[in-house]
Amino acid sequence: MDLAYDATYTVFRDEVRDFLRTHRDRMPKRSGHRPTDEQIAWQTLLIEHGYAARTIPEAYGGHGAEPDILKSRIIAEAFAEAGAPGGLANQGISMLVPTLLELGTEAQKTTLIPPTLRGELVWCQGYSEPGAGSDLASLTTRGEDDGENFIINGQKIWTSTAHAADMIFCLVRTEPDAPKHEGISYLIFSMKTPGIEVRPLLTMTGAAEFNEVFFTDVKVPKTQIVGGRGQGWFVANATLKHERGMLGDPNAAHARLQAIIEILKTETLDGQRLMDHPLYLDRLMQLQARVISMQANGLRLLTAAQRKEPVGMAGLIVKLQGCELNHQLAALAIDALGELGVLYHGSPHQRDGGVWQHRYMFDLGLIIGGGTAQIQKNIIAERGLGMPREPKLAKV
Amino acid sequence: MDFALSPDQIAMQDSLDRTLERVAPLDRVRQIAAQDLPTAPEVRAALAELGAPAVLVPEAHGGLGLGVLDAALLAETLGRHTACAPFLGPALAAIALDLCGSEGQKAVWLPLIASGEASFGVAISEPASGARMAAGVRAENGRLSGQALFVLDFADAAAFIVADETGGLHLVPADAPGLTRTALTTIDRTRSVGELVFGEVLAERLPEGDSRAALARMRDVGRVLLAADTLGAAQRMLERAVAYAADRKQFGRVIGSFQAVKHLCAEMAAELEPARALVWYAAYAQDALPGEATLTAAHAKAHLGDVGRFVARTATEVFGGIGITDLLGLHYAFKRIGLDRQLLGAPERARRDAAVAQGFIPA
Numbered sequence: 001m002d003l004a005y006d007a008t009y010t011v012f013r014d015e016v017r018d019f020l021r022t023h024r025d026r027m028p029k030r031s032g033h034r035p036t037d038e039q040i041a042w043q044t045l046l047i048e049h050g051y052a053a054r055t056i057p058e059a060y061g062g063h064g065a066e067p068d069i070l071k072s073r074i075i076a077e078a079f080a081e082a083g084a085p086g087g088l089a090n091q092g093i094s095m096l097v098p099t100l101l102e103l104g105t106e107a108q109k110t111t112l113i114p115p116t117l118r119g120e121l122v123w124c125q126g127y128s129e130p131g132a133g134s135d136l137a138s139l140t141t142r143g144e145d146d147g148e149n150f151i152i153n154g155q156k157i158w159t160s161t162a163h164a165a166d167m168i169f170c171l172v173r174t175e176p177d178a179p180k181h182e183g184i185s186y187l188i189f190s191m192k193t194p195g196i197e198v199r200p201l202l203t204m205t206g207a208a209e210f211n212e213v214f215f216t217d218v219k220v221p222k223t224q225i226v227g228g229r230g231q232g233w234f235v236a237n238a239t240l241k242h243e244r245g246m247l248g249d250p251n252a253a254h255a256r257l258q259a260i261i262e263i264l265k266t267e268t269l270d271g272q273r274l275m276d277h278p279l280y281l282d283r284l285m286q287l288q289a290r291v292i293s294m295q296a297n298g299l300r301l302l303t304a305a306q307r308k309e310p311v312g313m314a315g316l317i318v319k320l321q322g323c324e325l326n327h328q329l330a331a332l333a334i335d336a337l338g339e340l341g342v343l344y345h346g347s348p349h350q351r352d353g354g355v356w357q358h359r360y361m362f363d364l365g366l367i368i369g370g371g372t373a374q375i376q377k378n379i380i381a382e383r384g385l386g387m388p389r390e391p392k393l394a395k396v
Numbered sequence: 397m398d399f400a401l402s403p404d405q406i407a408m409q410d411s412l413d414r415t416l417e418r419v420a421p422l423d424r425v426r427q428i429a430a431q432d433l434p435t436a437p438e439v440r441a442a443l444a445e446l447g448a449p450a451v452l453v454p455e456a457h458g459g460l461g462l463g464v465l466d467a468a469l470l471a472e473t474l475g476r477h478t479a480c481a482p483f484l485g486p487a488l489a490a491i492a493l494d495l496c497g498s499e500g501q502k503a504v505w506l507p508l509i510a511s512g513e514a515s516f517g518v519a520i521s522e523p524a525s526g527a528r529m530a531a532g533v534r535a536e537n538g539r540l541s542g543q544a545l546f547v548l549d550f551a552d553a554a555a556f557i558v559a560d561e562t563g564g565l566h567l568v569p570a571d572a573p574g575l576t577r578t579a580l581t582t583i584d585r586t587r588s589v590g591e592l593v594f595g596e597v598l599a600e601r602l603p604e605g606d607s608r609a610a611l612a613r614m615r616d617v618g619r620v621l622l623a624a625d626t627l628g629a630a631q632r633m634l635e636r637a638v639a640y641a642a643d644r645k646q647f648g649r650v651i652g653s654f655q656a657v658k659h660l661c662a663e664m665a666a667e668l669e670p671a672r673a674l675v676w677y678a679a680y681a682q683d684a685l686p687g688e689a690t691l692t693a694a695h696a697k698a699h700l701g702d703v704g705r706f707v708a709r710t711a712t713e714v715f716g717g718i719g720i721t722d723l724l725g726l727h728y729a730f731k732r733i734g735l736d737r738q739l740l741g742a743p744e745r746a747r748r749d750a751a752v753a754q755g756f757i758p759a
Binding site: 285300376 | 667747
């Protein structure tokens with residue numbers, strides 16, 4: 001065990017820090033669902049320097065570096081410490097691009113990956129349906145073969161960014177007579193195709209973070225498929241493993257903890273710092289121990305990835321524990337703020353832009369989404385502990 | 397950058413695991429627990445043969461000169477087997493002697509600790525946990541008076557390292573005139589805890605170095621080793637629960653196929669796995685990251701106290717009625733975890749220390 005970086009990495013870290021110092025004036029502000037011109041310019045600069053799309057081949061618009069997990073971590077750390085916006089991490093970049101790299105045709109890779117990486121082409125994900133949540137493979141949106149096209153009818157839900165997206169990667173049942181996991185195809189098509197209707201889905205936070213998407217006789221050429229007909233389930237699983245890695249990130253929990261420490265140092269109750277209130281302090285320390293645990297767990301995963309060893313249980317627990325921890329951190333901030341903690345919607349005296357209530361509500365969605373806590377426990381018990389698998393009762 | 401155990405560390409842990417499987421199986425643990433005092437000479441001898449008491453003794457004095465992470469891996473394995481043998485006492489005594497002992501004291505005692513010939517008890521409960529019953533030890537003119545409670549590895553001790561109220565450290569032979577030793581009986585019959593009452597006892601001060609800093613290191617390392625002990629005991633409880641759930645049938649199915657039971661096991665694993673990383677990190681910090689040593693030791697102690705309690709009750713529940721019987725013997729681990737939690741600072745105390753270590757509140 002040795003947590004020090006050796007010399008080549010400290011040199012690399014200095015390079016990244018230098019870059020961030022000299023380009024501070026070009027850093028864009030955060031925006032909504034579509035990257036601004038400023039963000040696209042920043043993203044292009046990051047790809048050029050290898051701080052975004054680092055290991056994606058140059059032929060597909062990436063930087064083309066050899067994978068080096070420590071360098072990736074150093075980049076992330078240096079950007080976080082400088083408060084600099086990192087490379088774009090939308091669903092197209094995080095989920096579609098790795099899938100195309102693994103399973104796309106050469107034409108799909110060369111035409112779709114470069115503009116996606118730059119942030120010019122925005123994607124949404126059409127997986128979940130009202131009747132297909134945890135049991136995603138039971139989805140019923142159907143694509144009928146008319147010879148040249150699939151004619152798509154059905155409904156998707158939880159489609160974030162659908163209203164702003166150019167394209168969708170979508171799971172559609174194209175082989176109605178095949179067993180449920182073998183009748184699905186992974187289709188990619190324009191959101192401007194006639195017959196698509198997007199309705200915003202208002203959530204408890206007060207914002208429409210998701211959408212419902214309705215398809216009525218949407219005509220998609222049969223060539224716009226990734227992988228073969230009926231292989232969509234396996235293509236999608238290649239993507240889902242990329243999504244689970246994004247949820248439960250311990251660095252996000254660490255940043256939240258620091259913000260709560262500031263609250264406890266600066267806010268007062270009856271003139272006394274919250275930090276001097278033993279009950280809040282005790283809860284803060286309980287959560288700090290969990291944050292440090294998850295960071296240390298992250299170091300284990302990092303070492304395993306570097307050595308190309310399986311991560312085992314340490315990897316399986318990240319989504320469950322990480323999302324729960326983030327939720328509990330938001331709860332502590334709310335509790336420590338007392339009545340101030342419920343101020344929202346831009347109220348006078350609202351703290352931190354109402355972000356703690358927003359997170360508390362939004363994170364409940366993250367505990368449910370991307371594989372519910374209960375599904376995660378099944379996975380931990382079955383794959384991690386070798387316990388009996390759930391019976392597969394549903395037959396389609 | 398590498399956060400994993402070395403092949404040597406894994407081999408050392410495996411070899412202790414196999415030894416304890418052989419010399420201290422559950423039936424032997426049961427016998428030991430029925431004794432008046434928890435001592436098991438053959439377990440102690442087996443540990444000495446593997447070099448366990450030598451782990452934190454410098455090589456110059458006949459030890460192995462290894463790190464706190466190595467010691468923590470041994471503690472984890474001892475916890476896994478609910479092993480009855482002094483470990484924490486000799487390990488912390490070696491730290492005290494190494495940091496504050498005179499050359500003469502080191503030359504006499506460190507080789508004896510390393511070889512396992514002399515075991516030590518350690519009396520630092522009052523400075524580490526806070527004083528109960530107004531206990532405390534005063535040092536005046538080379539003599540100790542007062543009372544020290546919850547002395548670790550009490551029964552086998554040839555001598556004790558005793559902290560006084562000002563943070564001074566003293567060496568007191570077990571047969572020192574004026575010293576009254578009383579065993580305290582805890583829920584855990586696999587380790588010995590006792591009380592020392594000092595009536596003007598002539599003691600040897602450990603004269604060198606900064607004894608307060610040494611005492612802090614003893615507390616921190618002790619906390620890490622107790623956390624590791626709990627990790628091992630809890631991991632074993634989880635493994636036993638999972639194995640039982642694969643075997644036990646009710647309603648015509650193995651109970652491990654019921655989601656209610658699977659989820660209990662998943663929750664235990666989800667709590668334990670990051671706790672393991674925390675124990676490694678805290679143990680590594682004791683030697684490599686001095687600025688984080690007190691903070692991470694306090695967090696490891698408190699967090700494993702809580703995770704251990706959760707696993708201990710949940711694993712017992714997976715077994716159902718048989719879980720609470722001596723026939724099964726799961727309760728030895730349950731009680732081991734229960735004792736670990738309270739010693740050298742229960743969770744609330746340790747978390748307060750973690751806050752102090754960051755300057756959030758005054759000491």
